[in-house]
Amino acid sequence: MGPGLLLRQARQQLLGCPETRGPPRAQERAVPIIPKQQEQTEKDLLLWRIRHSTAHLMAQAVQDLFPGTRLGFGPPVRNGFYYDFETEHPFSDADLKRIEKRMRELRKARAPFLRREITRADALALFRGQGEHLKAEHVETLEDGTITLYQSGSFQDLCAGPHVEHTGELQHFKLLGVSGSYWRGDEHRERLQRIHGTAWSTKQELKEHLGRLQEAKRRDHRILGRQLGLFEFPELAGPGLPFYLPNGALVMEEMKRWMWQLHVSGAYGHPDKPYEPLLTPHILRTEAWHTSGHIQNYRENMYMVYSLDELDHGLLKGAAGEGLGNYGLKPMNCPGHVMVFGLGKKSYRDLPTRYFEFGTVYRYERSGTLHGMLRVRGFTQDDAHIFCTPEQYPSEVEGVFDFCCHVLDTFGFDYHVGLKTRGEKRIGSDDIWDMAEDGLRSVLEKRAAGKYYVQEGDATFYGPKVDFVIKDSLGREWQGGTIQLDFNLPRRFDLGYIDSHGKPCRPVMIHRAIQGSFERFFGLLVEEFAGAFPLWLAPVQVRVLPIGLDQREYAQQVATALRSAGFRAQADGSAETLNKKIRSGKTAKIPYLVVVGARELEQGTITVESYFDGKLRQITALDHFVEHLAKEVAAKVARRR
RNA sequence: GCCCAUGUAGCUCAGUGGUAGAGCACCUCCUUGGUAAGGAGGAGGUCACCGGUUCAAGUCCGGUCAUGGGCUCCA
Numbered sequence: 001m002g003p004g005l006l007l008r009q010a011r012q013q014l015l016g017c018p019e020t021r022g023p024p025r026a027q028e029r030a031v032p033i034i035p036k037q038q039e040q041t042e043k044d045l046l047l048w049r050i051r052h053s054t055a056h057l058m059a060q061a062v063q064d065l066f067p068g069t070r071l072g073f074g075p076p077v078r079n080g081f082y083y084d085f086e087t088e089h090p091f092s093d094a095d096l097k098r099i100e101k102r103m104r105e106l107r108k109a110r111a112p113f114l115r116r117e118i119t120r121a122d123a124l125a126l127f128r129g130q131g132e133h134l135k136a137e138h139v140e141t142l143e144d145g146t147i148t149l150y151q152s153g154s155f156q157d158l159c160a161g162p163h164v165e166h167t168g169e170l171q172h173f174k175l176l177g178v179s180g181s182y183w184r185g186d187e188h189r190e191r192l193q194r195i196h197g198t199a200w201s202t203k204q205e206l207k208e209h210l211g212r213l214q215e216a217k218r219r220d221h222r223i224l225g226r227q228l229g230l231f232e233f234p235e236l237a238g239p240g241l242p243f244y245l246p247n248g249a250l251v252m253e254e255m256k257r258w259m260w261q262l263h264v265s266g267a268y269g270h271p272d273k274p275y276e277p278l279l280t281p282h283i284l285r286t287e288a289w290h291t292s293g294h295i296q297n298y299r300e301n302m303y304m305v306y307s308l309d310e311l312d313h314g315l316l317k318g319a320a321g322e323g324l325g326n327y328g329l330k331p332m333n334c335p336g337h338v339m340v341f342g343l344g345k346k347s348y349r350d351l352p353t354r355y356f357e358f359g360t361v362y363r364y365e366r367s368g369t370l371h372g373m374l375r376v377r378g379f380t381q382d383d384a385h386i387f388c389t390p391e392q393y394p395s396e397v398e399g400v401f402d403f404c405c406h407v408l409d410t411f412g413f414d415y416h417v418g419l420k421t422r423g424e425k426r427i428g429s430d431d432i433w434d435m436a437e438d439g440l441r442s443v444l445e446k447r448a449a450g451k452y453y454v455q456e457g458d459a460t461f462y463g464p465k466v467d468f469v470i471k472d473s474l475g476r477e478w479q480g481g482t483i484q485l486d487f488n489l490p491r492r493f494d495l496g497y498i499d500s501h502g503k504p505c506r507p508v509m510i511h512r513a514i515q516g517s518f519e520r521f522f523g524l525l526v527e528e529f530a531g532a533f534p535l536w537l538a539p540v541q542v543r544v545l546p547i548g549l550d551q552r553e554y555a556q557q558v559a560t561a562l563r564s565a566g567f568r569a570q571a572d573g574s575a576e577t578l579n580k581k582i583r584s585g586k587t588a589k590i591p592y593l594v595v596v597g598a599r600e601l602e603q604g605t606i607t608v609e610s611y612f613d614g615k616l617r618q619i620t621a622l623d624h625f626v627e628h629l630a631k632e633v634a635a636k637v638a639r640r641r
Numbered sequence: 642g643c644c645c646a647u648g649u650a651g652c653u654c655a656g657u658g659g660u661a662g663a664g665c666a667c668c669u670c671c672u673u674g675g676u677a678a679g680g681a682g683g684a685g686g687u688c689a690c691c692g693g694u695u696c697a698a699g700u701c702c703g704g705u706c707a708u709g710g711g712c713u714c715c716a
Contacts (some may be wrong), residue, residue, distance in 0.1 A: 082711090090644075090645075090646070091644085091645075093645080093646070122647070130665075177645070177710055178644070178645050178646085178710090178711085179643095179644055179712065180643050180645075180713095181643090181711075181712045181713090182643080182712060182713070185712075185713070187642080187643070187712080187713055187715085189643075189715095191712095192712090193645080194644080194711070196710090196711075212666065222708095222709095224672090227652085233707095235689085235706080235708090235710090236706060239708085300714090301714090361716090363715080364644050365714075366643090366714065368642065368644095368711085368714095369642090369710080369711080369712095369713075369714060369715075370708090371709095375714095375716085379716065381716065460715095467716095478715095479716060480716075481715070481716090510702075511716065514715040515716090517716040518716095521716090545676090546673090547673075547674060547675055548673040548674060548675095551673095552673095552674080575671095575672080575673075576674090576678090576679085577671095577672090577673085577674050577678085577679055578673090578674055578675060578676065579674080579675090579677060579679085580674095580677080580678055580679080581674095581676090581677095582676050582677055583676090583677035583678055584677085584678090585677090586676095587677080587678095591649070595675070595676070597674090607676090614676085615676075
């Protein structure tokens, strides 16, 4: 059991029924956010040494089998290690087997890891002499006096260490795959091949880890999505364009209904004045995307649209001489919302103005980056833009922060929070960025002191941001909710309001999404619950199973009664055994199965089978069951196995 | 986009150059059952697509497309 699960249990005890509580209390907020940096235990350090040393062993095996292969970086990572190699030879799966075999031979030498300090000049000479130009390049970035080499057997490598005592200790490892990578992560630099593997201190741990990888497959939203009839990606439609099937559409619309309600009620984060809905177009004149800066800063992600008639007749006016066509398909909703704010004169009394829209956007994502529902090309954001005075923005950010926490806590997600600061590609002056970053930092200090982490250079081009990050079944991190400060778009669109002294002023703008995109959140939800949705979201909440022919009509009646009580219920009229019907219902992860046989028909009762709790003996009356369902839906009970 | 791998029935997968297979799902019939797969029969494939080698290609080669694991990028 990880710390995440413990936290989740503690939190569920704390939270009680989410729909009946008021705005979040400080103690609640203190619980859910998981600090990214966790203390390293002795065990972690041991594994770190094992993995790092195994990377060395692998590099030795590779250079043994493929002389002339040059080395990049080879660090330990979560659950394992990798090493980047530069070579003409493309590594195949068969090569991996050979390399692993060679590693097992080499480790038998029980070669000690010997540490040696070396001067910068000597290190440079050494690696240049060996033709290890990448290593040499790395040495150039190091300070003299801190450079160490580690030698094990015939293999030596630039390395800060520490390592295990000798290669004999490296036993429980497995090479998992080969992939492409770039030197220093820069796609303009040398193309390298990365071999990654996993390594542990005992055979049992290795076995368990490989088991967990198998288990993760059971939760994979792409597999469950197909099994449960949630969504598909028809090849003809184009990659990254999800189609919601009936079950998925039911979940999604229920989710949107809830999110809509949270916005227009303003219950979480903004009780003073709720969000107001907007509906804006999917395409805007290219000039609008110039004004917003998207053409200049986001062009690699943008789709352009044009009318074939205009194209055929040579009537297309190239936008700003770029020949881009007249319209851009929206990759973001912000320019539309900004234009709405810009309509008519605004007073300080109108602020803060909070516009939201479940806006569908399209972004050209490079083909290799697409990933089920977690990374698509067409998706719908629960997007909002808040226009406020500079004085108001800290409390606005706090409100959004609380909103995000509420939504994530409703499902009991483990998540962490990060501050992303300015990068190379940006618009606006440094003063403005200082102000924006300090503003976000002060809110984080207030709400999540010591629990957030900072990623320098990861901001958007228009402002710094706070991101909420959730992990998928394999532990990969995905950004969900986001709060982005923007002092730039208001200026680019020349937004203004009149302050209490009658003076024209520039509003501050906050871009924010709570779930991020419905698609990604949905995918993560499927993985979190292994496809067994909370009752309130389940596409089919109840399935009624008649035992025999004589109860088919009764089963229909029960299902109809449940539907008129507001639940998604269906009757199973198939000519199958009860066992088969139970199995089908459980496989479909339906929260409640109702079994009706001769006994129930006679007495006008039902027998309830719960996905999580088995037979509910205390519920025999339909009224009672309806009450039970209603309570569970209202409380948004979120259980998982 | 880059590296490696994969693509055979709706799904999961066998099939190593000689006329396309299984299980589940689907359809029909029998069975009407008390908490995780009742029985029999049937239908279903341009072996992702295009080209090449060969007397002969699901199988070998090349290209394209899609998917998976990574890199890079992001909600």
